[in-house]
Amino acid sequence: MSLPEQGLDASAIASRLADLRADDPPVHGGRVLAYVYDAGMPEATNAALDALAGFGEVNALDPTTFPSVARLENDLVGWGLDMMRAAADAVGLVSSGGTESCILAVLAARERWAAAHPDGRPVLVMADTVHSAFHKAAHLLGFDVRTIPVDRASFCLTGESVRRALDELGGRAALVVASAPSYAHGVVDDVPGIAAAALEHGILCHVDSCIGGVTLAYARLNGEAVPPMDFTVPGVSSISLDLHKYGFAPKGVSLLLFADAAYRMGTYFAFSAWPGYPVVNTTLQSTKSAGPMAAAWAMAQALGDSGYRTAVRDARAATLRIVAAIDQIPGIGVVARPDTTLIAIAAGPDRSVDPFRLADAMRARGWSLQPQPSCADLPRTLHLTVQPVSLATVGQFTADLAAAADEVRDMPWIDASQDLEGAFANLPDLTSGNGLPDEMAGVHALIDALPPEVRDPALLAIFSTLFTARR
Numbered sequence: 001m002s003l004p005e006q007g008l009d010a011s012a013i014a015s016r017l018a019d020l021r022a023d024d025p026p027v028h029g030g031r032v033l034a035y036v037y038d039a040g041m042p043e044a045t046n047a048a049l050d051a052l053a054g055f056g057e058v059n060a061l062d063p064t065t066f067p068s069v070a071r072l073e074n075d076l077v078g079w080g081l082d083m084m085r086a087a088a089d090a091v092g093l094v095s096s097g098g099t100e101s102c103i104l105a106v107l108a109a110r111e112r113w114a115a116a117h118p119d120g121r122p123v124l125v126m127a128d129t130v131h132s133a134f135h136k137a138a139h140l141l142g143f144d145v146r147t148i149p150v151d152r153a154s155f156c157l158t159g160e161s162v163r164r165a166l167d168e169l170g171g172r173a174a175l176v177v178a179s180a181p182s183y184a185h186g187v188v189d190d191v192p193g194i195a196a197a198a199l200e201h202g203i204l205c206h207v208d209s210c211i212g213g214v215t216l217a218y219a220r221l222n223g224e225a226v227p228p229m230d231f232t233v234p235g236v237s238s239i240s241l242d243l244h245k246y247g248f249a250p251k252g253v254s255l256l257l258f259a260d261a262a263y264r265m266g267t268y269f270a271f272s273a274w275p276g277y278p279v280v281n282t283t284l285q286s287t288k289s290a291g292p293m294a295a296a297w298a299m300a301q302a303l304g305d306s307g308y309r310t311a312v313r314d315a316r317a318a319t320l321r322i323v324a325a326i327d328q329i330p331g332i333g334v335v336a337r338p339d340t341t342l343i344a345i346a347a348g349p350d351r352s353v354d355p356f357r358l359a360d361a362m363r364a365r366g367w368s369l370q371p372q373p374s375c376a377d378l379p380r381t382l383h384l385t386v387q388p389v390s391l392a393t394v395g396q397f398t399a400d401l402a403a404a405a406d407e408v409r410d411m412p413w414i415d416a417s418q419d420l421e422g423a424f425a426n427l428p429d430l431t432s433g434n435g436l437p438d439e440m441a442g443v444h445a446l447i448d449a450l451p452p453e454v455r456d457p458a459l460l461a462i463f464s465t466l467f468t469a470r471r
C-alpha cells in the first residue's frame, strides 16, 4: 500500500474498504456454512458492533487503569460458569479465541505437571479427531502427543480407550482432552468415561466445547437430552467455550473456565524485574482490545436467555431437517447423528457421490460447504456449521443439495494421486485477487492425495503465496 499524500475522508475510506471486501462471501444469511455464525437478529448484531467500536481503543492489558475490563470479563466468565454449571469456587478468563483458550488450558496443565515432574516431557492425550489447536499447543509448549482413534462406528472417543492409554503412559500423561463436540464430525466424546479415567490417574481433563458450549447449554435448557459434558461431570477440570461462535459475538472472544482457581494461576504471567511497568498477563496477549469482550457482552445482553434459547432451538431444528433430507439423498450420508448443530456429510457405501464434487455443485448454487480431506482411514467429508438463520433457508438448501447430488452422482471421484505434479501445475492462482475459482475439487483432491508428511509443508507453501508484500 502506498499512503495517499493527503488523508482520505470517511466516505472515501468506507468505499475503498467495501471494494476490498467485494470478493468475500457474505457473513450473514446462512449461505456460508463454516466460519460464520448468524443468529438472524440484526439489531443484536448492531449492538455488538457498536460495542466493538466503542471499546476498540480500551486496552484490556490493564484492568486497574480501565476498570470496565474487569467488569466485562467477570460478567462474561460468570455467564460461562453458569452455562457449564460450575461450582461456586470455579473461575475463568476471557481470551481472544478458541485456539488461545486451548493453548492456555494446555499451558496450565504443563505448569501443574512440571511442578511434580522436574524432568521429561509431558504427554497430551487426545482423540484423532481433536481440533488441531491442541496439536499447535503441543508444538508450542513442548508436549509429546498420544492420539487415540475414536470409535469408528460412533466417532466418539471412549473412556475405555483413554483409560488404556493412561495405563500405558504411566505418569507421563499431563492432560487428556475430550471434545464437546468434535469440529470435524459433530460428536460429543464420552466425557464422563474420559474424566473418570483422568481422575483415576490424577491428571487433568479439559473439555473442548469451543464450538458446542453455548448450543449444548441452551439445548439442555430447551429440554433436549444432551450428552453430559460440563462441570457436573466428576473429573472435568477445565472447559473452553467460544463466544465468537454460537455466542454470536464478532470475532476475537472465547472463555476458558477452570474448576479450580489454582489451575488458572498456571496461565497467568507476571514480570516486574525490568525498568518498565510491572506486567501482569492473564492470556498470551498483553496489549489487547477490550472491543471483542464488550461486543460479546452487548450480544449477550441483546439476546438474553430467551434469545439464546430461540437461536439454539432454530439451529437444532434446521440441523435435524438437513439430516433428514440427507438421509433421503442416494449416495451421501451423515458421518454421525449430530449432537449439536454440526454436520459432516460423507459418501455413502456405494461411493457414487464425491463430496468434493458435491461442494463445487453446491457452490454453483450459492452455498459454501467446507471440504475436509481424508485423514488416515477417516473419509473425505463436507462440514456444515448450521446456524439459527439456516432455519429460514432449509427448504432451499435441501432442494439444492438433492439437485447437486443428482448432478455429480456417478461421476468419477477427483483423485490427484496418480499425477501429483500435474495437479500442482494446475493449481489456480490464488494471488490473482479474483477470489477462489468456481471449481475447487481439484485443489482439495490434491491435498487429499498428498502423503501425510508432505501435506503440511505443501499447504504452507501454497498459503505463503498469498502473502507477497514487499517493500
Ligand SMILES: Cc1ncc(COP(=O)(O)O)c(C=O)c1O
Pocket: 097, 098, 099, 100, 102, 131, 133, 179, 181, 182, 183, 208, 209, 210, 211, 242
Ligand atoms: C472444537 C473446536 N476447538 C477449537 C477451535 C479453535 O477455535 P478458533 O478458530 O476460534 O481459534 C474450534 C474452531 O472451530 C473448534 O471447533
